[in-house]
Amino acid sequence: xxxxxxxxxxxxxxxxxxxxxxxxxxxxxxxxxxxxxxxxxxxxxxxxxxxxxxxxxxxxxxxxxxxxxxxxxxxxxxxxxxxxxxxxxxxxxxxxxxxxxxxxxxxxxxxxx
Amino acid sequence: xxxxxxxxxxxxxxxxxxxxxxxxxxxxxxxxxxxxxxxxxxxxxxxxxxxxxxxxxxxxxxxxxxxxxxxxxxxxxxxxxxxxxxxxxxxxxxxxxxxxxxxxxxxxxxxxx
Numbered sequence: 139x140x141x142x143x144x145x146x147x148x149x150x151x152x153x154x155x156x157x158x159x160x161x162x163x164x165x166x167x168x169x170x171x172x173x174x175x176x177x178x179x180x181x182x183x184x185x186x187x188x189x190x191x192x193x194x195x196x197x198x199x200x201x202x203x204x205x206x207x208x209x210x211x212x213x214x215x216x217x218x219x220x221x222x223x224x225x226x227x228x229x230x231x232x233x234x235x236x237x238x239x240x241x242x243x244x245x246x247x248x249x250x251x
Numbered sequence: 252x253x254x255x256x257x258x259x260x261x262x263x264x265x266x267x268x269x270x271x272x273x274x275x276x277x278x279x280x281x282x283x284x285x286x287x288x289x290x291x292x293x294x295x296x297x298x299x300x301x302x303x304x305x306x307x308x309x310x311x312x313x314x315x316x317x318x319x320x321x322x323x324x325x326x327x328x329x330x331x332x333x334x335x336x337x338x339x340x341x342x343x344x345x346x347x348x349x350x351x352x353x354x355x356x357x358x359x360x361x362x363x364x
Contacts, residue, residue, distance in 0.1 A: 170351055181255075181341055182355040227295070229353075236302065237283045237345045238310075239353060241295040 140165045142230055144242035151218055152250050159213040159245045161228035166206050172239065173202050173213050174227040182227065186213070218249045253278040253344050255356030263362045270315075270329040272359050274342030277323070284325040285343040285353070286317055295341065301325060337363045 141164045151157055161171070170189045174182040186195045186202040188211070194203040201214040211228060225246045229239040254277040264270060276282055286298040297310045299317035307317050314333050318326045325342055342356040 172353065174355075179339075179358075179360070181257075181357040182343075184352055184354060187352045229295075231351060231353075236300055236308070237351060237353070238285075238297055238300060239295075239343075240297075243294045 140168075140230060140232060140240045142228060142240050142242040144226075144228060144245050146245060147243065148246045148248075150248040150250065153218060153220060155218050155249075156214070156216050157218055157247070159215070159226050159228075159247070161211040161213070161242055163209045163211075163230045163240075165232075166209050167233055168206065169231045169233045171202075171204055171211050172229050172231070173200075173211075174229065176225045176227060176244070178225075185226075215247075218247075220249050220251050223247055223249050253282070253346060253354045255342055255344055255354055257340075257342050257356035257359050259359060260357065261360045261362075263364060264332050265364055266334055267331045270327070270332055270336070270361070272327040272340055272342075272361075274325040274327075274356055275323055276325075276344045279323075279344065279346035281322060283345040284319060285345070286325065286327050287341045287343060289339040289341060289358075291338070299327070332363045334363050337361055 143162050145160045172187045173185045176182050188195045188204040199216040204211045225244045227244045229241045256275045284301045287295045289295050301319045315329050340359045343353045345353045
């Protein structure tokens with residue numbers, strides 16, 4: 139059974155700092171991995187999707203990497219801003235055609251001005 | 252990209268009352284559709300998924316049911332709500348083909364009193 143773990147559970151950093159969020163999964167037979175952002179009381183916004191054959195994806199100040207063999211992904215946020223404060227969730231999709239996602243518990247990030 | 256609509260946004264219902272939450276999708280055809288629940292302090296749990304009209308799969312035994320009467324409409328229901336049904340309900344869509352990215356709606360906050 140696939141399990142997804144995110145470390146740390148919470149993180150507080152000063153504005154401008156570069157930071158890394160970690161995600162690990164127990165079964166390497168994944169189809170893709172998706173990083174989401176969730177603001178309090180809101181739905182999920184997709185940030186980056188990495189296919190199982192890819193090593194990384196970039197969007198603006200965000201860079202996500204994937205090491206499928208070791209069951210790890212990282213989300214790198216450069217030059218953090220107070221507007222980046224949110225909960226970040228990673229989710230893995232299995233190889234079946236159902237497209238089900240298994241989510242980690244999330245990392246709650248606070249960027250202080 | 253896809254747009255997911257959910258209503259109502261918030262709902263307060265007494266124990267034992269019925270429930271109907273609706274989700275509609277724009278911008279894709281024949282999507283896979285999903286209902287997730289996010290309870291306070293817990294991660295996202297997949298409740299139901301559907302790969303086509305009238306095709307519903309349940310992930311966990313519970314007091315809820317789902318239906319898909321049209322291609323881009325997904326409904327979550329209950330005949331009698333329990334206190335434990337309280338939570339944040341999210342509908343998601345995954346378009347046919349493409350990268351398999353899942354898009355989420357804004358969610359419904361359900362409080363059972």
